[in-house]
Amino acid sequence: MKKSLYVALIAVLIITACKTRMAENNKKISFPVFDTEAHRGGRGLMPENTIPAMLNAIDLGISTLEMDTHISADGLVVLSHDEFVNPLFSLSPDGKEIPPADAPKFALYKMKYADIEKFDVGSKYYSTFPQQKKMKVSMPLLSDLIDHVQAYIKSSGKPQVFYNIETKCTEKDDNIYNPVPETFVKLLMDVIEKKKISQWVVIQSFDKRTLQVLNKKYPHIRTSYLIQNKMTVAENLTDLGFTPFIYSPNSKLLNAQLVKECHEKGIKVVPWTVNTKEEIAQIKAMGADGIISDYPGLLTP
Structure with missing residues (x-):
């Protein structure tokens, strides 16, 4: 005994x-003194959350690749902002338009990745981002994206970038469109640890539960709390239950006092999503530690 x-x-x-x-x-x-992040790889320029977008962002000189993740029916980590195949910029495997009413039929959590990757998420004109370059491309696995990024950095001699990875999940969608937080985090961390990039990773979420799991089980991972509410910094941190590495609010909620409060607690401030030179100048003047933008070229020389 x-x-x-x-x-x-x-x-x-x-x-x-x-x-x-x-x-x-x-x-x-x-971590970068001033963090320049390509939102979804820079969707103003390239199809969002795709490998070509991420490599293009590296060429533009950004410091961090920002991306979204979902889990497929076979437990794989897939890059996508939406829980469904988005009909606004996606085409079916046979190249046809997807009626918006049919989108719920293509929930990623209910599809195997072999079926998800057949959809084209880059050829269709996307009116929200008319300058976006068109190409036939699929939603990648996070593991494949990491392989491509790390290989490109090595072959091109570009500086190592950070990965800011969002867990797309909500409590109301547990076991419907996303796994429970413990499972989501485990699947995500399995990829990150296998690829040996944990020192370059920040995991962000609006869902405090995934961040709480990370803080408890993977305290070495940097976390970022995404904020879209009007609660105070103190209220949000109390609700979260620990001090994250980054406090990431909607840029419309940002002010110098918020930045000051975070800095006093040793927290970096990186707002989203800032898409004009004027806004970028304002955000920098407030003392933010970085910016997330759909147009990463605006953030780099």
Whole structure:
């Protein structure tokens, strides 16, 4: 009995030491002084959440690739902002338009990735972003995206970028359009750890539950709390229950006082989504630590 307790204690100490070491290693990787983020890879220029968009953003000199993730029926992490195949910019596997009323038939959480990747999310004209370059392209797996990005960085000599990965989930959609937070985080972290990029990762969410799971089980991972409500910084942090690495509000909610409050708590402020030179100048004047934009070229020299 005593031997079993001793072994169990040693195991706990080893796990704790490993997590502490990982957290320390991540802190050694400096985060950009001013973080320039390509929203969904820069959807003003290229099809959103696709590999070509991310590589283009790297060419533009951004520091962070911002992206959204969902989980497929076969438990794979897929890049997509929407829980359905979006008919506004997607075509069916046979190249036809998708009636908006049919979108719920194509819920990613109910489809295997082999079927998801057959949809074309880059050829159709997207009126919201008329300058977006058109190409036939699929929703990628996060694992494939990481492989392409890391290979491109190595071959081109470009600086290492950060990955700001959003968990797209809500409590009302648990087990309907997304898995429960513990499962979502586990599937996401399995990819991140397998690809050995945790030191370059920030995980963001509007869903505090996924961030809470990360803070408890993966404390070495930087987190970003996405904010769209009018609660105070103190109220949101109390609701979250811990201090995130980044506080990421809608840019319309940003002001110098909010930035000051966050900085006093050691939290970086990176608002979204800022798409004009005038807004960018205003955000910088408020003292923000970065900007997320659909037009990453506006953020770089």
